[in-house]
Amino acid sequence: MTSNVRLKQWVKEMAELCEPDRVHWCDGSQAEYDQICSILIHNGTFRRLNPGLRPNSFLCESDPRDVARVEQSTFICSRQRDDAGVTNNWRDPDEMKATLIPLYRGCMRGRTMYVIPYSMGPLGSPISQIGVELTDSGYVAANMRIMTRMGKEVLDVLGDNPFIPCLHSVGKPLQPGEQDVPWPCNPENRYIVHFPEEKMIWSYGSGYGGNALLGKKCFALRIASVMARERGWLAEHMLILGLTSPEGEKKYITGAFPSACGKTNLAMLIPSMPGWKVETVGDDIAWMKFGEDGRLYAINPEFGFFGVAPGTSMHSNRNAMLSMRENSIFTNVALTPEGDVWWEGMTPEKPPRLTSWINEPWTPESGKPAAHPNARFTAPAGQCPTIDPAWEDPRGVPISAILFGGRRPSLIPLIHQSFNWQHGVFLGSVVSSERTAAADGTVGTVRRDPFAMLPFCGYNMADYFAHWLCVGNRQEAGKLPKIFYVNWFRKDAAGRFLWPGYGENSRVLKWVFERCSGAGQALTTPIGYVPAPGALDVQGLDIGEAELEELFRVDREGWLREAASIREYYATFGPRFPHQLFTELDALEGRLR
Numbered sequence: 001m002t003s004n005v006r007l008k009q010w011v012k013e014m015a016e017l018c019e020p021d022r023v024h025w026c027d028g029s030q031a032e033y034d035q036i037c038s039i040l041i042h043n044g045t046f047r048r049l050n051p052g053l054r055p056n057s058f059l060c061e062s063d064p065r066d067v068a069r070v071e072q073s074t075f076i077c078s079r080q081r082d083d084a085g086v087t088n089n090w091r092d093p094d095e096m097k098a099t100l101i102p103l104y105r106g107c108m109r110g111r112t113m114y115v116i117p118y119s120m121g122p123l124g125s126p127i128s129q130i131g132v133e134l135t136d137s138g139y140v141a142a143n144m145r146i147m148t149r150m151g152k153e154v155l156d157v158l159g160d161n162p163f164i165p166c167l168h169s170v171g172k173p174l175q176p177g178e179q180d181v182p183w184p185c186n187p188e189n190r191y192i193v194h195f196p197e198e199k200m201i202w203s204y205g206s207g208y209g210g211n212a213l214l215g216k217k218c219f220a221l222r223i224a225s226v227m228a229r230e231r232g233w234l235a236e237h238m239l240i241l242g243l244t245s246p247e248g249e250k251k252y253i254t255g256a257f258p259s260a261c262g263k264t265n266l267a268m269l270i271p272s273m274p275g276w277k278v279e280t281v282g283d284d285i286a287w288m289k290f291g292e293d294g295r296l297y298a299i300n301p302e303f304g305f306f307g308v309a310p311g312t313s314m315h316s317n318r319n320a321m322l323s324m325r326e327n328s329i330f331t332n333v334a335l336t337p338e339g340d341v342w343w344e345g346m347t348p349e350k351p352p353r354l355t356s357w358i359n360e361p362w363t364p365e366s367g368k369p370a371a372h373p374n375a376r377f378t379a380p381a382g383q384c385p386t387i388d389p390a391w392e393d394p395r396g397v398p399i400s401a402i403l404f405g406g407r408r409p410s411l412i413p414l415i416h417q418s419f420n421w422q423h424g425v426f427l428g429s430v431v432s433s434e435r436t437a438a439a440d441g442t443v444g445t446v447r448r449d450p451f452a453m454l455p456f457c458g459y460n461m462a463d464y465f466a467h468w469l470c471v472g473n474r475q476e477a478g479k480l481p482k483i484f485y486v487n488w489f490r491k492d493a494a495g496r497f498l499w500p501g502y503g504e505n506s507r508v509l510k511w512v513f514e515r516c517s518g519a520g521q522a523l524t525t526p527i528g529y530v531p532a533p534g535a536l537d538v539q540g541l542d543i544g545e546a547e548l549e550e551l552f553r554v555d556r557e558g559w560l561r562e563a564a565s566i567r568e569y570y571a572t573f574g575p576r577f578p579h580q581l582f583t584e585l586d587a588l589e590g591r592l593r
């Protein structure tokens with residue numbers, strides 16, 4: 001077990017509150033994982049997939065009411081409302097505890113409380129952090145073993161030091177003799193709660209990944225963003241990739257795109273450009289600190305991928321498909337008669353017969369999706385064929401460029417570069433995207449998602465912008481990463497995508513690379529730098545001059561309307577909003593007029 005007095009005391013207190021039948025301290029071993037999976041099979045939560053097709057892998061169907069992150073039930077409970085800011089749901093911490101403690105009382109009856117010590121980041125890295133999750137969900141325990149480094153070794157590294165306490169319950173106690181359901185949850189009482197001053201997380205009522213695997217969104221983004229601001233680093237919703245040129249020069253790039261907008265695809269991209277190579281450090285979260293040399297270094301705090309399955313195929317993301325070929329968990333996908341998984345977009349042809357994610361017989365004529373649009377795969381990152389040799393380097397990898405982006409059918413060009421760091425922060429602050437199925441809400445409507453952190457910033461977003469400005473001011477400008485904005489999703493008047501995307505995005509990465517090494521040619525436009533004619537390598541690509549022009553067109557009228565909408569958006573933040581961003585907005589309008 002552990003000598004950590006605080007940890008032992010907290011586990012004891014939480015067990016007294018939640019009254020589980022038993023407490024299990026996870027050691028993180030394969031034998032323990034196998035045992036948890038056997039229990040989940042016995043309970044009807046997991047189904048073993050055909051070992052000949054998908055070794056050591058499981059299918060799981062959630063309750064149809066518990067399929068995505070629930071932003072309306074996610075709270076930042078700072079002492080002052082203003083410290084949570086206008087983009088977060090706020091509750092007074094004492095009031096929230098008074099609501100939750102009665103719910104937690106006895107909530108684990110009939111269940112096991114798993115104690116999961118986990119490290120976000122390589123064990124022992126100076127950038128890593130340790131949390132302990134208590135959960136009554138075997139599904140969570142199994143997923144945490146893939147998504148984090150967890151178990152005994154973490155306790156050894158933790159020693160007597162502080163940790164982030166994370167309490168999770170599905171909120172469904174069992175009466176003596178009561179038969180459990182395959183996916184216990186409590187949709188009427190869902191709370192995903194963060195106490196930023198205490199650095200503590202309480203989650204109740206949901207078993208879904210982003211609400212229940214507390215190392216990921218709750219710790220590595222919401223609580224870590226608070227820690228990062230206090231200590232001068234950055235915790236971001238970003239992929240990290242390594243890009244190597246045909247000459248063998250390597251640069252690392254991070255990218256912040258809203259949920260389900262292609263971070264995983266970009267992180268694992270197979271370049272269409274001969275001689276170029278992309279390697280994967282992470283697909284969702286980056287923690288970044290300045291090194292002694294003044295450069296920004298990033299680690300991926302996660303150990304696995306919790307990716308969106310629909311749309312993933314050998315064509316769209318071969319490396320993701322190979323990452324999940326074994327030792328993986330699939331949630332809310334469809335089952336084939338052979339005992340393997342399927343989802344929309346996995347193959348060009350739909351299979352004739354399946355069992356759908358709601359466990360019903362399915363045929364292509366059913367008229368309903370076979371997999372839920374937010375169906376997920378959980379796969380060990382180490383199984384990714386393109387995993388970067390430095391992905392577990394405790395020092396992190398040096399970052400040359402930061403990309404922002406979202407799904408915007410019009411206006412935003414394929415790529416533009418900021419004039420400087422402050423302008424780059426402006427670009428991050430106005431990220432907007434069509435909503436996707438990753439969270440509850442209307443899919444397709446455009447919303448602002450600054451830095452792709454709207455659902456994940458653990459404090460006042462206005463202070464977050466100020467933190468980004470401040471981080472840049474403290475460093476030598478020449479050592480800071482360059483900042484770009486990409487949009488793979490611009491459409492023509494007929495509604496067709498102008499850019500082929502996927503592997504062809506390597507052409508855009510090549511220009512980014514060249515801009516970072518000082519070679520790439522650019523045109524100055526009112527919104528930033530875009531590739532000069534001929535600077536974007538389109539050799540061998542079937543794209544016409546007219547399409548290229550449209551991809552980079554800066555529609556002054558459209559941008560003036562966008563600037564007005566940004567001004568309205570900025571006005572919602574109140575007095576803590578940094579004036580430098582208004583300066584950037586004024587300058588943009590000035591350049592457009």
Ligand code: OXD
Nearest residue numbers: 069210259260284438
């Ligand atoms: C995710 C998300 O699961 O952003 O990564 O919702």
Ligand code: MN
Nearest residue numbers: 237259260284
């Ligand atoms: Mn994400």
